[in-house]
Amino acid sequence: MAENTYDAIVIGSGISGGWAAKELTEKGLKVLMLERGRNIEHVKDYVNATKNPWEFPHRGGKTQQMIADYPVLSREYTLNEQNLDYWTNEKESPYTEVKRFDWFRGYHVGGRSLMWGRQSYRWSDFDFEANAKDGHGVDWPIRYKDLEKWYDHVERFAGISGSKEGLPQLPDGQFLPPMEMTCVEKDVAARIKSHYKGARTMIIGRTANLTEAHEGRTNCQYRNKCWLGCPFGAYFSTQSSTLPAAMKTGNLTVRPFSIVTKILYNKDTKKATGVEVLDSETNKTYEFKSKIVFVNASALNSAWVLMNSATDVWEGGLGSSSDQLGRNVMDHHLGVGANGTVDGYEDKYTYGRRANGIYIPRYRNLFGDKRDYVRGFGYQGGGSRQGWHRDLAEAGSLGAAFKDALTEPGGWSMGMMGFGEVLPYQENRITLDKNKKDKWGLPVLSFDCELKDNELKMRKDMMNDAAEMLEAAGVKNIKTYEGNGILGRGIHEMGTARMGKDPKTSVLNGNNQVWDALNVFVTDGAAMTSAACVNPSLTYMALTARACDFAVSELKKGNL
Numbered sequence: 001m002a003e004n005t006y007d008a009i010v011i012g013s014g015i016s017g018g019w020a021a022k023e024l025t026e027k028g029l030k031v032l033m034l035e036r037g038r039n040i041e042h043v044k045d046y047v048n049a050t051k052n053p054w055e056f057p058h059r060g061g062k063t064q065q066m067i068a069d070y071p072v073l074s075r076e077y078t079l080n081e082q083n084l085d086y087w088t089n090e091k092e093s094p095y096t097e098v099k100r101f102d103w104f105r106g107y108h109v110g111g112r113s114l115m116w117g118r119q120s121y122r123w124s125d126f127d128f129e130a131n132a133k134d135g136h137g138v139d140w141p142i143r144y145k146d147l148e149k150w151y152d153h154v155e156r157f158a159g160i161s162g163s164k165e166g167l168p169q170l171p172d173g174q175f176l177p178p179m180e181m182t183c184v185e186k187d188v189a190a191r192i193k194s195h196y197k198g199a200r201t202m203i204i205g206r207t208a209n210l211t212e213a214h215e216g217r218t219n220c221q222y223r224n225k226c227w228l229g230c231p232f233g234a235y236f237s238t239q240s241s242t243l244p245a246a247m248k249t250g251n252l253t254v255r256p257f258s259i260v261t262k263i264l265y266n267k268d269t270k271k272a273t274g275v276e277v278l279d280s281e282t283n284k285t286y287e288f289k290s291k292i293v294f295v296n297a298s299a300l301n302s303a304w305v306l307m308n309s310a311t312d313v314w315e316g317g318l319g320s321s322s323d324q325l326g327r328n329v330m331d332h333h334l335g336v337g338a339n340g341t342v343d344g345y346e347d348k349y350t351y352g353r354r355a356n357g358i359y360i361p362r363y364r365n366l367f368g369d370k371r372d373y374v375r376g377f378g379y380q381g382g383g384s385r386q387g388w389h390r391d392l393a394e395a396g397s398l399g400a401a402f403k404d405a406l407t408e409p410g411g412w413s414m415g416m417m418g419f420g421e422v423l424p425y426q427e428n429r430i431t432l433d434k435n436k437k438d439k440w441g442l443p444v445l446s447f448d449c450e451l452k453d454n455e456l457k458m459r460k461d462m463m464n465d466a467a468e469m470l471e472a473a474g475v476k477n478i479k480t481y482e483g484n485g486i487l488g489r490g491i492h493e494m495g496t497a498r499m500g501k502d503p504k505t506s507v508l509n510g511n512n513q514v515w516d517a518l519n520v521f522v523t524d525g526a527a528m529t530s531a532a533c534v535n536p537s538l539t540y541m542a543l544t545a546r547a548c549d550f551a552v553s554e555l556k557k558g559n560l
Helices: 015-026 064-069 130-134 144-158 183-195 238-248 299-307 400-406 453-472 537-557
Strands: 005-011 031-034 252-255 258-266 271-279 285-295 336-342 358-360 377-385 412-421 429-437 443-448 476-482 517-522
Touching: 005 015, 005 271, 015 031, 015 238, 015 285, 015 537, 031 285, 144 238, 144 537, 183 336, 183 358, 183 377, 183 412, 183 453, 238 252, 258 285, 258 299, 258 517, 271 517, 285 299, 285 537, 299 429, 299 443, 336 377, 336 453, 377 453, 412 453, 453 476
Parallel strands: 005 031, 005 285, 031 252, 285 517
Antiparallel strands: 258 271, 271 285, 336 412, 336 476, 358 377, 377 412, 429 443
8 A cells, every 4th residue: 555545534533533443444444543632542641540639739620820721611610630631722722702602622632532421322213303393404314223233333342331211212222230329319210200100210321431341441440530531441432442443453543643634635536535634743744545534523623624625616615515514503502400408318328439420311392292492401410418528517617526527428419400402503603714823824613603592492491390300309408500501511512514315405415425525424523413412422433333334335336
């Protein structure tokens, strides 16, 4: 094979990029995986994973200098000194906000697979059929049956723990044993089930944390330090799972510090021929050739790559012929719910630090329920016992009484936070801001996205329903809360290069191929045609595995 020539190029090394590398290499292709940031080696580079809180200069908190250097990250809990180097340097990689959008990024090998929340749920046909039924967006070109075996495939390898519940709106999967609910959660779940006669269900979260040894990885140690990198490999990440599998084949080359500036396109053959790369350390430009290209840079950066490609053919970039590239930006809106205290259980405590919580699947606008908005929401949360950092009456004295009080845990509490679906609005979009450049002189993204009336109506139910369920479960001192629901905070960016049935209204076809260049595949959040209300990463994995299988089959037939 010629120098700088491969069978396939994968742009990005996060959840979907890692899966693309694994699937393509295991099928015999020589693959180049390009990552714009630095390399992070499994275990060796998790430098803070085994540190105790008192080993950090600011006990894991944030400083005024950090707030000044990371103004976007400081908007949320994400800014802290423990994993600061996992987050993107905002001065080097800025963006423009026509309307506020909180964009939390990680530019390194593994991407946000090192920091993700790990909640892993299948979509159902309620989700895949929603656009067609209520007229928002365009119809998905696939249904649950098209992804079912691929959900099986990725769950078996990734290791998803969970309980089988037989819920039509939340299909069961290939699960490892579930984590256990706390005593309070079990009680609240039973009371909710009884009060609503089974119409609402509270289950343990389905999470990509191992509950038993799996695929050569150790089970979860209940440390709850996941976003520092797990030296046990107990949760699914590129580093712990897909990258070792791909490297084992001998078919993968990983090149960090490689910013893909454009996909190279041949207007005569109407195919991509490879990519152009800017080395972020040397500022030198390289070209790499391939038969197929998988774009997995995350929903927003994948759109950036496409927008910056083939502009001599389409002003808006490769995949822009439908005028849908960069449009239909979606996330999940959250920051709304309720919490309260639970009496009793003073003789009970929790086991370890469980890196998981409860989940209440969607029930609104299903099974005969009708609201003044479309789609729905689910809840995440949990019941736990307060520790030493709680408010203490003895704190004023800081004497013996205070020290004695710290030896006993506080009371139990229970909380629920909603995750609501955002509709695919064409006017919610990103574009290239060519007047503003990043450190490397490249145009940055400009965001013009917001929640609209449907989501704002939904948020009222998300808050009130949480309080209602807690009250029905006997929880006391219930307090509701509703934040501003800024997009980006869910860190579930979707849309921008949606799948569809018609090249006039979508960027990708039903096999995740760019209509304008069929040897280019996009299988991360950019491909999503709607958002559902469940965490989307498992669906990215399934879409990627399915598209890789199709791509290799088409290559063998000579169609690509």
